[in-house]
Amino acid sequence: MNEIKIDKIIRSKRKTIALVVSADATLVVRAPMIATLEYIKNLVFKERFWINEKKKQVLKNGGPAKNKEFMNGEGFLYLGEIYKLKIENCEAVKLSDYLYFPQKYLNNAPVKMIGWYKQKALEKITERVHRYSQITGWKFKSISITNAERRWGSCGPSGSINFSWKLIMAPLNVIDYVVVHELAHITEKNHSVSFWNKVKTVLPDYKSRQRWLKDNRINLKI
Ligand SMILES: [Zn+2]
Structure with missing residues (x-):
């Protein structure tokens, strides 16, 4: 049996089990207090295809969050959407199809952003x-x-x-x-x-x- 690693089990007063693949591609199981480990493992096994699919998806979308690099193409979140950075000879940060970032800010980029x-x-x-x-x-x-x-x-x-x-x-x-x-x-x-x-x-x-x-x-x- 191809076991899937459970990274974290969070128990609470909830009544049902939820499997969550987090943004860093780890598997978090939210479970009621009474659910046995065996029951949880069985459920994870049953859902293994869905979990693996979800993990692949997350990794494709950039994988675990790392510190941002201020270079063309780096993705920055705004209202839940990722915008690609474009460094230009402009006066101020501007958002449209890209997130335009002034070249003159590069020596102090995180503060300006x-x-x-x-x-x-x-x-x-x-x-x-x-x-x-x-x-x-x-x-x-x-x-x-x-x-x-x-x-x-x-x-x-x-x-x-x-x-x-x-x-x-x-x-x-x-x-x-x-x-x-x-x-x-x-x-x-x-x-x-x-x-x-x-x-x-x-x-x-x-x-x-x-x-x-x-x-x-x-x-x-x-
Ligand atoms: Zn509060």
Whole structure:
């Protein structure tokens, strides 16, 4: 029997088993507490063709995330899409069919690129926060973009909400999830049942958006 390596088993209160091939082509199994290892292994064996196919796909799409190189053709994420870098003799970073990057920035490239991402994050996230604030009636005080490494968003005591610039690399529906999550924190500080119910009334499918963030975390970087 051709065994497939299980890289990680995450147990929780969930009722069903989910097999996830992560962005770094590892196999993560999400399983209920009571599922036996034998049961999980059997399921993985049964799904081996799907898993291998998925792994191949992930590797074809660039494989594990590495640090970005600032050269023509390197892929950069923006709103969930990969754009190829094109270095040109231009004045500022510009996005259209390619991500155009000024030659003059090359000696300080990561800082300049993060600056561009931050500006885009502020524009887009501000727009989404206003939109969801209007839909829900949940009031906020201010929005800021941070360098946070581990948290996608946070909520201050007086209704100020903060978002990591890295979020702008995620698809819009994932950004919206973090926006709604932080807006809900303005009145519900903890991750209580009523907090999650609040999120759910606005985004009934929030769990799949949340899962996307978990599974793709390592790709949201430069
Ligand atoms: Zn939270």
